[in-house]
Amino acid sequence: MHFLLKVSRPRFWFYIFGPYLVGLVAAAETRGDLLDWRFALFGLYFLLPANLLIYGVNDIFDYETDKLNEKKNAYETLVVPDRRKSLTIAILTTNIPFIIASIIFASAALPSLVGFLFFSIFYSAQPIRAKTKPFLDSAFNILYVFPGAFAYQMVSSTFPPIGLMIAAGCWTAAMHAYSAIPDIEADKAAGLKTIATVLGPYGTLAACAILYAASAILSAEHLGIASFTLGGAYILLMLASVASYRSGRLFKLYRAFPLINIAAGFVIFWNVALSKLLPL
Secondary structure, X not given: OHHHHHHOOHHHOHHHHHHHHHHHHHHOOOHHHHOOHHHHHHHHHOOHHHHHHXXXXXXXXXXXXXXXXXXXXXXXXXXXXXXXXXXXXXXXXHHHHHHHHHHHHOHHHHHHHHHHHHHHHHOOOOOOOHHHOOOHHHHHHHHHOHHHHHHHHHHHXXXXXXXXXXXXXXXHXXXXXXXXXXXXXXXXXXXXXXXXXXXXXXXXXXXXXXXXXXXXXXXXXXXXXXXXXXXXXXXXXXXXXXXXXXXXXXXXXXXXXXXXXXHHHHHHHHHHHHHHHOOO
């Protein structure tokens, strides 16, 4: 169990559980709309099982690169070939029951679940293996948006506004691109092309700043001043990262990145929750 927890990257769990919570409150019209046992059930799914799917599939297909990456040996978990079968079984046994439950109890949200599964699996798996295709690798990280869309559809039976989905997709693309910078040397050594190996560290940071700015502009209609506040904070973070990369300290900043994203998600959640539910 300890091995599965490490593979599922608990420090990243909020990346999909947070959007799920935001999707719930965004779709709710009254507080009573949130008193549904299904929300707790699928909330459990977007903790361990869904994260094990994302990162377990990634680790199964990434051994040749991961074995060259110091981060995988010291900061994360290296999945050796001998453990692939047991990990695959664990992914299937933890995910399939929730997929069946969604068909029975949340059929309106199936399009979003299919989107989540598609982008999560084929980011790493063949035949697409988007992570080896620069720019498509970042685009596929819209997978982190679909738990929110799933929750939104489950409550309202409608898909979230397309503009908001694009804004969230820009944010997740920037999040991915930034996270790819510490892996540049290992990816090059393994012959793997990513957005970061193509653009280089400074080009990638510039692309991230542009994506965060686009996300802020596109989400302003729905989030108001919070969108520009968060967008400005991330742009400042990209500028700080330039100096950190030059001094060789970017990895320290990268390790704080999940906490920064969690804080941003906290702001977004309460901005939506208070604006929609407080007056009711």
